[in-house]
Amino acid sequence: MTADTQPIPRPGILDVAPYVGGESKAEGVARVIRLASNESALGPSPRAIAAYEARAREIHRYPDGGSTELRAALARHHGLDADRIVCGSGSDELISLLVRAYVGPDDEVVYSRHGFLMYPIAAKTAGATPVAAPEKNLTTDIDALLAAVTAKTKIVFLANPNNPTGTYTSAEDVARLHAGLPPSVLLVIDAAYAEYVRRNDYEAGIELVATCENVVMCRTFSKIYGLAALRLGWLYGPAHVVDAINRIRGPFNVNAAAIAAGIAAIQDGAHVEASRAHNERWLAWLTTEIRKLGLEVTPSIANFVLIHFPDAKGRTAEEADAFLTQRGLILRRVGAYKLPNALRMSVGSEEANRLVVDALAEFLSRKDPGR
Ligand SMILES: Cc1ncc(COP(=O)(O)O)c(C=O)c1O
DSSP: OOOOOSOOTTTGGOOOOOOOOOOOOTTTOOSSOOOOOOOOOSSSHHHHHHHHHHHGGGGTSSSTOOOOOHHHHHHHHHTOOOEEEEESHHHHHHHHHHHHHOOOOOOEEEEETTTTTTTHHHHHHHHHHHEEEEETTEEEEEHHHHHHHOEEEEEEEESSOTTTTOOOHHHHHHHHHHHTTTTTSSEEEEEEGGGGOOTTTOOHHHHHHHHHHSSSEEEEEETTOOOOOOEEEEEEEEEHHHHHHHSSSOOSSSSSHHHHHHHHHOOOHHHHHHHHHHHHHHHHHHHHHHHTOEEEOOOOOOEEEEOOOOOOTTTHHHHHHHHHTTEEOEEOGGGGTOOOTEEEEEEHHHHHHHHHHHHHHHHHTSTTTTT
């Protein structure tokens, strides 16, 4: 037996390319506008900020490990059973916990080709194999997902709407996906952007979870509620899944300030509505204006747009990113999502949106783009 000279991580861990978040700085630029992480354009509710601040003098106390009041508030707001909700430190934590609970070495986790990066990362962390199903027109292809399922599949992840494409799967297609899965496979519907969606044929997943024993829905406070820094997410699932996750999560996985701010955020319906209305207006505006510049924009129903750039030297996504960054406009490169010719942009404030469109116009009209 040869002795290792240092501790060695479990198989799969060193195959994980660390998740790279959106940039927050641009060298030499004083004022930076961050549009790289699908954060809320309007920020959090003033009531959530007040609730957060009010916790300051209590930070020597452990939080309620069961997030009881927050689960009750979520249950009331969405008409759910509070006992079937688990809160987490962002939905990222819940995704990891689901994989930790249900996936082991040599198992498979199915997701769609341009699906959210945390799915393959979590799968590899468990020593499992992430299996990416092809998409059609940058949209999840249900038949391809089903075709990718094997006897080794433990979880199928569906981001709906999907990040970074902004496209979605109709309730009918989600039901068809579920109907095609063996009962032993867990379908995780990640509806991080559900609050932004205004489509009659969309359903975030609550109805399927209510009637099926192998469906879980994940949600977050990081997007429309504007609480990304506090790390707060939740899942709604069958009692047996909730039981499994509650056994392995940290006893105090959600902090007290997040719980307080989350409750206040849910209660400020006017702020959520204002955020939704702002998004609806500026998502449409950005899509139209960027297309007018001659760039392709994938139709999005979330709070971001995916902008496609040509291959031509001087006009590429990489060069556009550098050009925008010099002006303090930080968008997201999406090469890690197998979209090297695109940039993802969060819907921002009116000023931010106009600055990006103006800068893109300038970028595309450069006479000597090689410089
Ligand atoms: C589809 C999707 N799921 C989950 C998350 C993670 O959200 P959270 O901040 O709750 O961990 C994101 C964040 O961008 C996302 O786009």
